[in-house]
Amino acid sequence: MTLSLHVEDLSITAPGGRVLLTAGRFFAAPGETVGLRGPSGAGKSTFLYALAGLQPHMSGRLSWGETDLVRLNDGARAGFRRQHVGLVFQDFLLFEELSALGNATLATAFAPPAARRSIRETAAEVLSRLKVPSGRRTVDSFSGGERQRTAIARALAHRPSIILADEPTASLDRDTADLLITDLIGLARTEKKTLIAVSHDRHLLDCMDRVIDIADGRLKTEVSPA
Numbered sequence: 001m002t003l004s005l006h007v008e009d010l011s012i013t014a015p016g017g018r019v020l021l022t023a024g025r026f027f028a029a030p031g032e033t034v035g036l037r038g039p040s041g042a043g044k045s046t047f048l049y050a051l052a053g054l055q056p057h058m059s060g061r062l063s064w065g066e067t068d069l070v071r072l073n074d075g076a077r078a079g080f081r082r083q084h085v086g087l088v089f090q091d092f093l094l095f096e097e098l099s100a101l102g103n104a105t106l107a108t109a110f111a112p113p114a115a116r117r118s119i120r121e122t123a124a125e126v127l128s129r130l131k132v133p134s135g136r137r138t139v140d141s142f143s144g145g146e147r148q149r150t151a152i153a154r155a156l157a158h159r160p161s162i163i164l165a166d167e168p169t170a171s172l173d174r175d176t177a178d179l180l181i182t183d184l185i186g187l188a189r190t191e192k193k194t195l196i197a198v199s200h201d202r203h204l205l206d207c208m209d210r211v212i213d214i215a216d217g218r219l220k221t222e223v224s225p226a
């Protein structure tokens, strides 16, 4: 499944009511790769987490395909996220005492029994493709690059059509970061997944189809539907 993104007059507020981010009009085609850049505190993570269905206080429109996340309640948003979104965080959030496969198949805990086998197979396939150490070795002994690739396999294991990444190369050295960029963008392109990544990394941003600037709580580049 592929999903287009349609944002219109979006406003995201903090629980206390403070407006964190506004966006006029923004469209991304299914399978597009989009970079989000801007100064610290501009609202990049706020927007990314809204795209993931992790922001409860929104008005306007934020639709993936036919589903407008603004109109869903917390449970429905969580359901959408589990089914369609793969999230790659900056600090990996891995379980140290588990193997790469153990981490990459965490989604099986929340998935219906019928979907578990497919999650295990996809996780194993992506781990092997990304050359992550296999076997029972736990991730606490992995390098930064191996940890980040494990996090990518976990994000992709349930075959989401949307990949959202927050500074995926931030804690990696240049060579490891460049490999990661190639892997992440390669996976997105071959599987026609929409990839949206917050990053300060010019190498990563240069590889994306488009880069959107966020400053002072506002999405700067506004693109109309094609």
Ligand SMILES: Nc1ncnc2c1ncn2[C@@H]1O[C@H](COP(=O)(O)OP(=O)(O)OP(=O)(O)O)[C@@H](O)[C@H]1O
Pocket: 014, 015, 018, 020, 038, 039, 040, 041, 042, 043, 044, 045, 046, 047
């Ligand atoms: N739940 C919240 N309540 C109040 N303020 C918040 C909340 N979440 C984020 N903010 C504020 O919103 C602003 C934008 O934060 P955000 O994390 O989106 O910035 P960012 O562009 O990702 O920055 P960085 O590059 O430093 O990670 C910041 O001033 C932050 O303190």
